[in-house]
Amino acid sequence: MKAVMVNGIERPLDLLNQSKGKDVLIQLKGDKQFVGTLLAFDMHINVALDNAKEIEGGEVKKNIGLTFLRGDTIIYISPASNK
Amino acid sequence: MKAVMVNGIERPLDLLNQSKGKDVLIQLKGDKQFVGTLLAFDMHINVALDNAKEIEGGEVKKNIGLTFLRGDTIIYISPASNK
Amino acid sequence: MKAVMVNGIERPLDLLNQSKGKDVLIQLKGDKQFVGTLLAFDMHINVALDNAKEIEGGEVKKNIGLTFLRGDTIIYISPASNK
Amino acid sequence: MKAVMVNGIERPLDLLNQSKGKDVLIQLKGDKQFVGTLLAFDMHINVALDNAKEIEGGEVKKNIGLTFLRGDTIIYISPASNK
Amino acid sequence: MKAVMVNGIERPLDLLNQSKGKDVLIQLKGDKQFVGTLLAFDMHINVALDNAKEIEGGEVKKNIGLTFLRGDTIIYISPASNK
Amino acid sequence: MKAVMVNGIERPLDLLNQSKGKDVLIQLKGDKQFVGTLLAFDMHINVALDNAKEIEGGEVKKNIGLTFLRGDTIIYISPASNK
Amino acid sequence: MKAVMVNGIERPLDLLNQSKGKDVLIQLKGDKQFVGTLLAFDMHINVALDNAKEIEGGEVKKNIGLTFLRGDTIIYISPASNK
Numbered sequence: 001m002k003a004v005m006v007n008g009i010e011r012p013l014d015l016l017n018q019s020k021g022k023d024v025l026i027q028l029k030g031d032k033q034f035v036g037t038l039l040a041f042d043m044h045i046n047v048a049l050d051n052a053k054e055i056e057g058g059e060v061k062k063n064i065g066l067t068f069l070r071g072d073t074i075i076y077i078s079p080a081s082n083k
Numbered sequence: 084m085k086a087v088m089v090n091g092i093e094r095p096l097d098l099l100n101q102s103k104g105k106d107v108l109i110q111l112k113g114d115k116q117f118v119g120t121l122l123a124f125d126m127h128i129n130v131a132l133d134n135a136k137e138i139e140g141g142e143v144k145k146n147i148g149l150t151f152l153r154g155d156t157i158i159y160i161s162p163a164s165n166k
Numbered sequence: 167m168k169a170v171m172v173n174g175i176e177r178p179l180d181l182l183n184q185s186k187g188k189d190v191l192i193q194l195k196g197d198k199q200f201v202g203t204l205l206a207f208d209m210h211i212n213v214a215l216d217n218a219k220e221i222e223g224g225e226v227k228k229n230i231g232l233t234f235l236r237g238d239t240i241i242y243i244s245p246a247s248n249k
Numbered sequence: 250m251k252a253v254m255v256n257g258i259e260r261p262l263d264l265l266n267q268s269k270g271k272d273v274l275i276q277l278k279g280d281k282q283f284v285g286t287l288l289a290f291d292m293h294i295n296v297a298l299d300n301a302k303e304i305e306g307g308e309v310k311k312n313i314g315l316t317f318l319r320g321d322t323i324i325y326i327s328p329a330s331n332k
Numbered sequence: 333m334k335a336v337m338v339n340g341i342e343r344p345l346d347l348l349n350q351s352k353g354k355d356v357l358i359q360l361k362g363d364k365q366f367v368g369t370l371l372a373f374d375m376h377i378n379v380a381l382d383n384a385k386e387i388e389g390g391e392v393k394k395n396i397g398l399t400f401l402r403g404d405t406i407i408y409i410s411p412a413s414n415k
Numbered sequence: 416m417k418a419v420m421v422n423g424i425e426r427p428l429d430l431l432n433q434s435k436g437k438d439v440l441i442q443l444k445g446d447k448q449f450v451g452t453l454l455a456f457d458m459h460i461n462v463a464l465d466n467a468k469e470i471e472g473g474e475v476k477k478n479i480g481l482t483f484l485r486g487d488t489i490i491y492i493s494p495a496s497n498k
Numbered sequence: 499m500k501a502v503m504v505n506g507i508e509r510p511l512d513l514l515n516q517s518k519g520k521d522v523l524i525q526l527k528g529d530k531q532f533v534g535t536l537l538a539f540d541m542h543i544n545v546a547l548d549n550a551k552e553i554e555g556g557e558v559k560k561n562i563g564l565t566f567l568r569g570d571t572i573i574y575i576s577p578a579s580n581k
Contacts, residue, residue, distance in 0.1 A: 344544040
C-alpha cells in the first residue's frame, strides 16, 4: 500500500482544508502565537483568520479580529480542538 | 460542504480586497507597526498606504504619509475597525 | 553502477514516503522539536502530523495533536524507530 | 465597487511610478535610511537613486550620490513631501 | 581548454553523485554537524542519510539513524575519507 | 510624462551598466564594504570586481584583487566618483 | 561602447569559469572561510572544491578535502593568486 490516509489527509493542505471554519492555533517565528477561526488559506500558506487573538505566554495580548497572516512567518497551524 | 465563506472571504487576498479604502494595522517583522489607509496591494503583498503612521509602543512615532511597503517584511494586516 | 539504493531510497523524498503512517522526529530551526505520526508531506516539505507533541530539552512541552508544519522551518525529519 | 483608486494608485507600484523624479525616503532592514531622488525601479523593487544620502539617527551620515539599491533589503519607500 | 575535470567532476552535483553510498560529513548553519552514509540527494540539496549521527564539539551527540535533511540549512557536504 | 530619465537611467540596472569599467563602492549586509572596478554584473546582481579591496571602518582591511561577489548579500552599489 | 571586457570577463560567471582548476578563497556568511582548488560551479553558485581547508583567523582550522559548498552561504569567491 503506497498512500496513507488518516481522516482523509493525503496532502498537508488537506489538513488545512478540513480546518476551514474551525478555530486554529498558529505558531509564528519569534514566539508569536495566534488563535482564530480559519477562513481561508492559499498555497503560500497565507491565511485569513476571523476573531484573531495574539497570544503571549499563554494569555491574550491583543484582539485583532479579522486578519490576513503572511505564510512566510508561520511555523505550524493546528486545529484547536483535536487533542 | 467544501468551501467556507465568511463575509465572502474564500481566499486570503479577498480579505485585503475588502479592506481597500479602509484603515488597516500592519505588523512588520522586528516589531515595527504601521497604520494607514490601504490603497492597493499585489500578490507579493506589497502594499500602498495613504496617511501612514509608524507606531512604536502604541504611540505614533512618525508620520510618513503616502508609503510603499514591501510584502517581504509583513507579518499581518488587519482592518482597524473589525473587532 | 550509477544509482545507490538502500532500502529502496533513490531520492530523498522516498525516505519520507516510506515514513508515512510512522512516528517521526522533526527538528526545526531554533531548537524546537516535534514528534508525531507522519500523515502527509509535499515537495515544499510541508508536513501533516497526527498526535504531534512539541519537545523541549527531551521532554514533552505541549500536545498539539493534528498539525500542519511549514517545510521552511524544518532541519531534519527522522523515522523514530530506525536506529 | 471593486477597485479603490486614490490619486490614481491601483497597484502598489503605481505609487513608485508617481514618485519618479521626486525625493523619497527609503527605510532598510537594520535601521539604515536613505533619502534621494528616485530615478528608476523594477519589479524586484531594486531602485536607482540620485543624490542619495545615508541617514542615521535623523542626520546625514554619508553622501553616496548616484546609487543602486537592492530591493531585498527595503522595508518601505515614501515620497518625502507628501505628509 | 574550457572545462576542468578532476576525478570526473564537471558540475558540483557530480561530487555528490560520486559520494552516494559513502560516509559524508555535513555542516549545517548554526554549527550543527552530521555524519552518515549518503543514500540520495536532489537538486535542492535535500539529502537522505543512513546511520546519521549529530555531532557537537567533535563528539557524537545523538544517533538519529535514517534521516531526511533539508538542503536549505546545509553549508557543505564532504566525503569523509578523502583527505 | 510617464518615464523619467536622468543621465539615461530608465531602469535600475542601467545605472550598473553605466558603471562598468569604473570604481564602485559596494555595501554588504553585516557592514562589510568593498571598493573595486566593476567588470560585470548579472540580473541576480552577482558582480565581478577587479582590484577589489575589503573596507572596514573606512580603512582597507584586505586586498582581494579579482573577485566574484554574490548579489544576495549586497545592499547598495555606488559609482565612487559621482558625488 | 556598451560592453566592458577586462581579461575576457563579460559576465560574473566568466570569472568563476576562468578560475576552474585554480586555488580560490571563498568567504561565507558568518565569517567562515575556505581555500581550495575550484573544480566546478553551477548557476546557484554551488561549488565543488578539491583540497579544501576551513580557515579561521587566518589559520587552517580543518582539512576537509573534496567538498561540495552550497552557493546560498557564499559572500565572495576570489582566485588566490591575482593580487
